[in-house]
Amino acid sequence: MQCSPPQLPSAAPGAAQEEEAELYRRFAPRVRLYGRRHLRDAAAAQDLVQEVFIVLIERLRSGGVRNVEAIGSFILGTSRTIAADVRRTHHRRERLTETFADRTISVTPMERPLDKARVENCLNSLPPRDRALLVLTFYAEKKAADIASTFEMASGAIRVARHRALVRLRACVTGESSR
Amino acid sequence: MTGERCSRGAPFGDLLDYWADDLDQHDAERVEAHVFECAECANRLADIATVADAVADAVRGARVQSVISDTVLNKLSRDGVRVRTYAPRTGHVHSMRDLARRRSDRLAAERRLQRL
Numbered sequence: 001m002q003c004s005p006p007q008l009p010s011a012a013p014g015a016a017q018e019e020e021a022e023l024y025r026r027f028a029p030r031v032r033l034y035g036r037r038h039l040r041d042a043a044a045a046q047d048l049v050q051e052v053f054i055v056l057i058e059r060l061r062s063g064g065v066r067n068v069e070a071i072g073s074f075i076l077g078t079s080r081t082i083a084a085d086v087r088r089t090h091h092r093r094e095r096l097t098e099t100f101a102d103r104t105i106s107v108t109p110m111e112r113p114l115d116k117a118r119v120e121n122c123l124n125s126l127p128p129r130d131r132a133l134l135v136l137t138f139y140a141e142k143k144a145a146d147i148a149s150t151f152e153m154a155s156g157a158i159r160v161a162r163h164r165a166l167v168r169l170r171a172c173v174t175g176e177s178s179r
Numbered sequence: 180m181t182g183e184r185c186s187r188g189a190p191f192g193d194l195l196d197y198w199a200d201d202l203d204q205h206d207a208e209r210v211e212a213h214v215f216e217c218a219e220c221a222n223r224l225a226d227i228a229t230v231a232d233a234v235a236d237a238v239r240g241a242r243v244q245s246v247i248s249d250t251v252l253n254k255l256s257r258d259g260v261r262v263r264t265y266a267p268r269t270g271h272v273h274s275m276r277d278l279a280r281r282r283s284d285r286l287a288a289e290r291r292l293q294r295l
Contacts, residue, residue: 026218027215029221029225030214030215030221030224033214033221033224033225033228034211034214036228037197037198037200072212072215072216073212073215073216075215076211076212076215114229114230114233116233116236116237119230119233119234119237120237120242120243123234123237123243124242124243124244128245128246131243131244131245132245132246134234135234135238135243135245135247135251136248136250136251137199137231138230138231138232138234138235139234139235139238139239139251139254140248140250140251140254141200141254142250143199143200143201144196144199144201145201146250150248159192159195159196159201160192162195162199163192163195166195166227166230169230169234170226170230173230173233
């Protein structure tokens, strides 16, 4: 897959809409991932996507984005700025939610659904250490340095082992041979 | 790390370290900037996030057989999962087969109760 730069929306209204949709298709998943990584909440990440694209489309339509090569960097910068605001709002909302016990269910689009049963089978078929590494990383959200003390291994060795464990799991889930 | 890289030369291993919050701020920002320029790495990062979600779901649903640390137990409790712990009496030894049979008996009893 190549990393070709996106096109700026042109002056024709129909074409501009299509190009805005293309920008959304390309960059919304990245903004969502950025949001999930920094806000640690799928609904807040989805809010971030909406807000970033409102700013982006307004800027595009007003001719405020001149350098098409830097559109990714513009979107990242906007994501960073808005995420800082969302983080503050989100913390405030979490405090209110805890106070009033409002457990609102929100639906957030999945990036790519996986066959859950297959993931579970593959996970259970991994060597015990690989499985524990993935559980501690993805469920307990432990950093390599924390896991290193549990396994009495160096932090760098944990990162390598974790990467290999993920490659094995991914290969099993997708049916590819692990590299 | 392993040698796999994207067509622009960025190591895929960095993406997992980024997602696991194991990079310092400078490196994390470098990876972010790259992901916003490279569709290949954006797709690979989305794959990592999807697998991470699936692993977390499987653990939350108690469908993973793994050695569980206190950290994981505490998080399961915070997530509202009912956790039972058994402390063997001093001097007693329980085989894993016994523990598995007891668990299976308990689950069968719970299922019978649910049917009533």
